[in-house]
Amino acid sequence: MTSTTSNSAASPNVLNNVVLNPVQKEAVMYDAGPQLVFAGAGTGKTRVLTAKIAFLIRQKSILPQQIFAATFTNKAAREMQARIETLIGLPLKGLWIGTFHSLCARLLRREALHFGYSPSFSIFDAADQLSLIKKVAKELQLDERTMPPKTLLSAISRYKNACVKPLDVINKQGSYFEQEVVRVYSAYQDSLRRQQAMDFDDLLSQCVYLLRENEELRRRYQSLFKYVLVDEYQDTNLAQFYLVRLLAEGSGRVFVVGDDDQSIYAWRGAQIDNILSFEKVFPGTKVFKLEQNYRSTEAILHFANAVIVSNTVRAEKTLWTGKKGGGSVIVTRYRDDRVEAESVSDAIKSALSRKVLPRDIAILFRTNAQSRLFEDSLRKRKVPYVLVGGMSFYERKEIKDCIAYLRLCVNPKDDISCERILNVPPRGIGDKTHEMLVDESRLANKSLCEYICSTEPSSLLGRAQKGLAQFREIMTLLLDLVAEHASPHQLCAEMLALSGYLTVFEEENSEEANARIENVNELLNALAIWTEDNLGKGIDAFLEEVSLASDIDRWEQKDDAVSMMTLHCAKGLEFKNVFVVGCEDGILPSRQNFEDESKIEEERRLLYVGCTRAMENLECSHTDQRFRFGNVLAMAPSRFLSSISQDLYTYIDKSAFFPREELRAAPSAPARYNVQKQPMTNEHVQPFHPDDFSQDTVHYRMGQQISHKLYGRGKIVNISGFGDDMRMTVLFADGSRKKLMAKFADFTT
């Protein structure tokens, strides 16, 4: 604080700048071999990781470019880098920090020539993968029904996760299905290579192949990286594990942090075993356990511990917190999904009126589809919110079209992008011409775009001829612009002008078309800002950023808004007030995971992750009925809730509660509510027992009869708020309505 430049230099030890408990400190300073840090939720994992990197740079004189640090999101990487810079008081240059995918892309672009790729290769997202696999399957004349593209993709993805090449399995005996998959895998990889493209899995596996097969390169990177650090190690897959081992074996300078209880990505290939058998793979590993939780109140932590304790596959540990007491965790029962949304929104609205900040509230759900009702009900109450994930900006058709043009400019071999925009906006190139072009370009051994730009096609209809000439004109001009290093913004604006992309929408002048124009303008805007912020960087850098950014990377908490996201998305975040909604069998756990106990355990970890996001208040809700798939389904409370001891939460039954609007609309109640209520087979539905009252357990129910010291007999007609702020409206025998704080309500039943 005293002087600007010398304050960091003046502090002899960076660790003086950060508060660490003894275990954390020990983990940061230990330097005698591989390290595994078990870091439970909220135990200061990020703090340890940043302190460790700062320590390595400052105390161990390791250069930033000699550190390889893999984080789970790019956002986490950015934040961590910023914190390290504050700790050591210097800007960091050259630090390898980012997601595995970003780090691998960086390495692969650097070394592209070693494996016959151009440094400006394309990165294919899930949608690109799907179109490519469909194309390949069609060429191999596979039936879409017996060999669904998605099944093919996931089988191929499994191979890639395991770093198994088509050649490794092509001659192996296998089932008919396996053999067909290998054929497709092989053709799919060939096509990717022809197009100079990599999918997400390739980024990891190609990196492994490169280091495996090129000894000189492997040595170079092994000696370059003096330290390999990995965050969220429980969510790494086999390819990532190989990569860590390739980089760190020998030196043993590897530091991984994780929590097996928060492993929630097994479904996409993550191996919980990576963390559980780390010690075997890296002999001489020193294990640290962080068990002090700094985030949640005791009530929340006890509840969360009760959730996770039912899991059988986990390393033994017990989290504890210094934050004694806290408001009781609340479990609420609602009549249906709509009332759940209305009620939660009411609770949020009333919290906001008590000066709770929107940013301190989060609604977490299992599936993206659940977000809609909450969006509606919050919007109705004018509560500001941000939805993380779902249909993201960059997934919209019009944006993807623009991006496809830009991608084609960077990599003209990218056929998937070319095919996407060949006839967008419509310029007379239909299916027939399209197919002919694909065939002829293949014969000429050129990519679609290259072929169109260089060759006059043999025989064509006049219309298509004209369209093709247009396309050629657009692309040649754009490619010239790229060669002249035009800015991304310039390039996109020029593309729009040349292609007339917006004119179709402008003529249409519908609400939808206007929204699309709006979106494209937003993209232009984003490009202008990005160009400004990243002077000297080209369009290729922009495209890489876009394709590797996750939903959470695009989320900024700076907006003062209530956050809504999936439980997966919420990992690593914290909020003072958390609603985990839709805690029902079939949703959480998801019906698709019913058969498999290990999948049930992953679902349980998902609920655990959700609960441990909460710092002060946690409310889990479930409903009796849910509108799904176009009809009403009867729902039972999540089996995970049922196994929690009832003295760890307050149960509120609001299933008799109708929001006001619905009462008004009652005469013509929508058909969905006429469905007969299924009898519930769960302890929560049992009649209310007065004995359940105790210091810690207070169970209230809508419609419940109570007797108040002063006001006499009455009935609970509504319950709102949460924690210490829970209030209930009571209709007394004399006809008066009173709103009472649950905390002080002095009554008996």
Add this chain to the structure above:
DNA sequence: TTGTTTATTCTTTTT
């Protein structure tokens, strides 16, 4: 070739 209608499947979760 283009833009409409209708049938069908579908929802987990994401770098």
Add this chain to the structure above:
DNA sequence: GAATAAACAA
């Protein structure tokens, strides 16, 4: 209910 694919008319 929504998004996609196939089928159909213009």
